[in-house]
Amino acid sequence: MSEDVDLVVADLADSAFRVAGLLRANFHATAAELGLPPAQAMALANLSAPAPMRELADWLKCDASNVTGIVDGLERRGLVKRRPDPEDRRVKHLVLTEEGERKRALLRKGSHAHAVTLFDLPEKDLLRLRDLLKRVADAGVGIDVASGCK
Template identity: 45%
Template structure:
């Protein structure tokens, strides 16, 4: 039988859940202000970091590649994303933001105040510790 989590662990889990819910609510609202769905905004945000093939986008978003194809199609129709050959393998197509898409992703990112404002109230040491703890929880190696 698995032991019940202690009170502190339960409270931390609830707080993490609240942070995630509030982040997604703000993200959805910010996306809507740019006439995007949350999924479209997330794809655009990923592509703003680097162009990538549909399969990798799907892996990052934990969804089916066919879903990503539809999202990229809609972003492409709006002139926010383009498909281009991968220089390393011309058989592979990369989705990449257009200039308008990169600008939209930046405006979207800049409009997300929920996490940025409270984090700004933490010291650099506190933010660094929080980052290290979150990376450890996710199994990401220390930098």
């Protein structure tokens, strides 16, 4: 007899939430140590290269109007600068300052160290877990939210 799929899925969703919660809690704690609110930290972590503000809104999956405030905070802290695009004068590119680069590196270092400790599995299991979870994550982008239909 096979296990009840509903139960397995419920278990799975619970574990996924818990694991992500642990990752997020650590990210927030690391951010707090660096004096950064969560959203600003998330923005900073995503700024691998100069990018228009619009792009940041897409990354953070939030309305463009929020980005203004988040970037205001990062600019107030001296971590990014707004640089107007000479080609299209509506666009402003976000450029990290030296201090911004430094904090970004610390932020990523902290997250990664925690992840390594968290995903403490034998290599075979680690690879298996990565493959399975990636399949779910990749397939999931095509699923309509709150409808359950593809």
